[in-house]
Amino acid sequence: MSHRILISGRCLFIALLLHTGVFADEKATPPNIVYILADDLGYKELGSYGQEKIKTPRLDALAVEGMRFTRHYSGAPVCASSRCVLMTGLHCGHSLVRNNWENGGWGERQPEGQYPLPTGTHTIARALQNAGYATGVFGKWGLGGPGTTGSPEHQGFDTSCTVLCQRKAHNFYPNHLWKNGEKMTLDGNGWFKAHEKISAPLATEQEYYDRYLRKTYSPDIFLDEALAFVDDAHAEQKPFFLYYPSPIPHVALQVPVKDLDAYPREWDEVPYLGGSYLPHPRPRAAYAAMITHLDKEVGAILDHLQELGIAENTLVMFSSDNGTTWAGGVDHEFFGSTQGLSGLKGSVLEGGLRVPFIAQWPGKIKPGTVSEFPSYFPDLFPTLLAVAGQPDTRPHDGQNLVPVFQGQELLRTKDLYWEHGDQQALISGDWKLVRRRLGKKNPTTKLFNLIEDPGETNNLATEKPEILERLLSISKNSRFPSLVFPNSGLDLP
Numbered sequence: 207m208s209h210r211i212l213i214s215g216r217c218l219f220i221a222l223l224l225h226t227g228v229f230a231d232e233k234a235t236p237p238n239i240v241y242i243l244a245d246d247l248g249y250k251e252l253g254s255y256g257q258e259k260i261k262t263p264r265l266d267a268l269a270v271e272g273m274r275f276t277r278h279y280s281g282a283p284v285c286a287s288s289r290c291v292l293m294t295g296l297h298c299g300h301s302l303v304r305n306n307w308e309n310g311g312w313g314e315r316q317p318e319g320q321y322p323l324p325t326g327t328h329t330i331a332r333a334l335q336n337a338g339y340a341t342g343v344f345g346k347w348g349l350g351g352p353g354t355t356g357s358p359e360h361q362g363f364d365t366s367c368t369v370l371c372q373r374k375a376h377n378f379y380p381n382h383l384w385k386n387g388e389k390m391t392l393d394g395n396g397w398f399k400a401h402e403k404i405s406a407p408l409a410t411e412q413e414y415y416d417r418y419l420r421k422t423y424s425p426d427i428f429l430d431e432a433l434a435f436v437d438d439a440h441a442e443q444k445p446f447f448l449y450y451p452s453p454i455p456h457v458a459l460q461v462p463v464k465d466l467d468a469y470p471r472e473w474d475e476v477p478y479l480g481g482s483y484l485p486h487p488r489p490r491a492a493y494a495a496m497i498t499h500l501d502k503e504v505g506a507i508l509d510h511l512q513e514l515g516i517a518e519n520t521l522v523m524f525s526s527d528n529g530t531t532w533a534g535g536v537d538h539e540f541f542g543s544t545q546g547l548s549g550l551k552g553s554v555l556e557g558g559l560r561v562p563f564i565a566q567w568p569g570k571i572k573p574g575t576v577s578e579f580p581s582y583f584p585d586l587f588p589t590l591l592a593v594a595g596q597p598d599t600r601p602h603d604g605q606n607l608v609p610v611f612q613g614q615e616l617l618r619t620k621d622l623y624w625e626h627g628d629q630q631a632l633i634s635g636d637w638k639l640v641r642r643r644l645g646k647k648n649p650t651t652k653l654f655n656l657i658e659d660p661g662e663t664n665n666l667a668t669e670k671p672e673i674l675e676r677l678l679s680i681s682k683n684s685r686f687p688s689l690v691f692p693n694s695g696l697d698l699p
Contacts, residue, residue, distance in 0.1 A: 236445040236594055237567070238520040239334070240511075241586070242504055243292070243449070244497075245285065245346060245375075245456035246551055248530030248543035249560045251497060259541055260494045261468060264505035265524060265564065272522070272566030273575045273611060277656075279633075280528045281583035283551055283558035283626050285372055286320045286348045288527040288583065289451070293329040293349065293361070295587025295602030297623045299685030302327075304693070305627060308373065309351050314381075314397045318371035319351015321690065323361055328600050330587050332362030334447045337596050340364055340439040344432040345425075345451035348372045352384055359387045363449075365438075367431035369424060375453045376400040376483065378460040379420035383427060394421025400458055403480040411487045414477075415463055418484045423462055425454055429503050433510050440514050447590075450507070451527075454500040455493060457534025458483040465495040478535030489535035518568045521593055523586075526561040529553075548662045554624050554631035554640060555662055571611045579610045580633060582622050623684040628695045632681045637670075638662070639677040644695025653677065 249255060252262045254269035281291025282298050290296075290303035298304050303321050310316035323329070331341045342365040343358050350356015351370050358366035367385045369375045377400035383390045398418075408414055432450055439446035459478065469491035478489035486492045504524065511517040530536065530543040531551045538544060549555025563581065565571055584604035591598050592608045603623070609616045622633040628649075630641040636657045643649040653667040653674045667674050687697040 235443075235519060236337075236339070238439075238446050238448070238511075238516060239339075239590055239593060240448045240507065240520060240522045241450065242507070242522070242524045243289075243345070243451040244500060244524070244526040244562075245451070245453050246528060246531045247455060247497065247500075247526035247562065248538065248541075249547060249557070249562060250545055251455075251530065251541060251543050252562050254564070255562050256545070257541065261498050262501040264501050264508065268504065268508070268522065268524065268566050269564050271568075271573050272564055273571045273577055275563040275565070275577050275579070275581060277578055277580045278525065278561055278563030279559045279580070279582035279622060279624075280526065280561045282624060283528045283553055283629075285346075285456075285527055287626065289348050290323070292527075292583045292586060293323070293331065294327065295330065295584045295600075295604045297582075297584050297603040297684070298625045299623050300603060302688075302690060303349065304625065304688055304691035306372065307691070309371075310373075312373060312399065312401065317351065318374060319354060319356070320348050320372055322350030322354035322356025325355045325360065327361060329362045330590055331358075331447060331449065333587075333591060333596060333600070334594055335362045335364065337594050338444065339594065340435070340442065340444045340446040341449075342366065342432065342435040342439075342446065343368060343449040343451065344428040344435070345369070345449075346372065346375045346453040346456075347451070348375075352387070352389070357384070357387060365431075365435050367428060369453065373400075375456065376458055378424050378453065378458065379422065380424055383424065385431070392422040392424070392427070396420070400484060401480075401482060402484055404485050405479070407477045407479070408485075408487070414485060414487045418458075418486070419460060419463070423460075425452060425499065425503065428452065429506060432507065436507075436510060436514070440516060445594075448507075450503075452500050452503065454503075455496040455536075457531060457536060459486040459489055459492040459496070459535050460484065461492050461495045461499055465499050466491050468498055469494050473540075480535075483534035486535060490537055490540055493536055494541070521565065521567040521570070523563070523565045525563045529558040529561065546661055552626070554626055554629040554642070556656075556660060559624065559631070565607075565611060567611060572613055575613065577610055579607075579616060580618055580622060581605070581607055581610070584620075621680055621684070623681065625685060625693065625696060627693075630681055630696060632677050632684065634677055634680060637673055637677060639674070639681055641681075645693075645698070646695070649695070651678075 281288040307321040474488040544557035547557040549557035
């Protein structure tokens with residue numbers, strides 16, 4: 207009997223190691239992790255997702271070399287709350303930051319930042335840092351301004367170079383960034399308003415560029431700093447977590463003029479005169495060129511991993527923080543950015559939440575594979591813990607995707623939940639609950655079968671009352687009220 211118990215115990219121990227990702231050669235170097243996040247990139251704005259006008263060759267190649275997810279969702283339909291979900295693994299019913307929140311206004315000397323993560327927040331960066339990883343973030347932050355508890359250096363990042371404030375990120379030629387908690391002045395970039403409107407087109411294209419471009423393009427700085435971080439970690443023989451939240455392609459429409467040459471002039475017969483963001487003489491070309499610029503940055507990171515000989519031991523992922531915007535001169539209809547889906551950024555409909563997700567991991571992820579497994583931002587927390595071989599002991603709302611990476615059949619055991627302002631959404635199996643205008647006049651509650659109706663055109667709430675009631679019950683139990691972001695439509699009895 208004792209012999210059988212011993213064998214059973216050993217089997218259980220091995221199973222636990224396999225579950226946590228620890229069962230490996232002790233001398234093997236833990237895998238590096240690269241997570242690249244676009245800003246407002248739509249579900250169909252990459253070639254590998256059906257885009258025909260915007261050139262994204264490096265990201266398309268990444269999909270060929272890895273796995274492309276067709277049902278991946280962001281943490282929220284807007285920036286700050288989505289990034290909070292990503293960093294903490296807690297969906298918007300449990301997370302602290304549940305909407306965009308501003309610490310100041312638009313002036314040059316206004317306070318910077320959004321609602322800060324508090325001291326002690328258990329971010330994925332901190333978990334990996336505690337596991338011996340070098341951790342770095344380069345790009346747009348949005349979870350706390352300078353000098354607050356939410357700034358990256360207080361949230362698990364050893365190295366950072368960011369635009370901390372989302373409002374400042376509206377200008378791709380800011381007069382400063384923040385590097386490791388210190389202000390970093392950018393050469394040749396004087397402050398100017400990122401939201402301007404002109405009453406009539408300017409006389410020449412050059413006049414637009416003279417007004418609304420400067421010398422130093424912030425994404426170029428982020429890329430240089432990210433590559434230097436990889437170099438330093440490699441020199442120190444440490445595994446690294448590179449979080450690269452690019453501000454592209456969030457408006458304003460700003461991109462180096464040379465990048466526009468990749469796109470035809472006949473696209474733009476009418477300039478964008480600004481209003482919510484900056485004017486541009488060639489708005490469609492500018493938007494496409496911004497995405498192509500990001501594609502080149504992805505290529506530079508991938509090439510650098512190859513040059514250092516560490517690509518084979520690196521998991522690379524790419525996604526977007528929410529769907530395509532409706533503002534700032536972006537023509538989502540021209541590009542078919544969310545074709546076949548309803549809604550845009552700010553909406554809990556599919557077009558506001560469903561985003562590209564590509565994962566490449568040589569030797570672990572079979573090239574050219576496609577997954578229909580429904581996944582979202584909270585899943586990254588347990589997934590990266592498993593990749594790093596760390597125990598999964600903290601509360602979170604995600605599900606480990608490593609079995610999906612390995613081609614295994616996996617059942618979704620955790621429902622997907624969102625709330626944003628007067629909206630709430632839940633996906634359970636094939637079904638999606640969408641509630642809008644909560645707490646206002648004429649609220650709506652709809653039920654969709656996403657497998658049969660991904661465009662959310664056929665409301666089945668009346669026809670499927672049992673399913674509707676089940677999802678309403680799940681959604682009610684998927685949240686607790688927030689003192690920081692009170693929600694009158696959801697907090698009422």
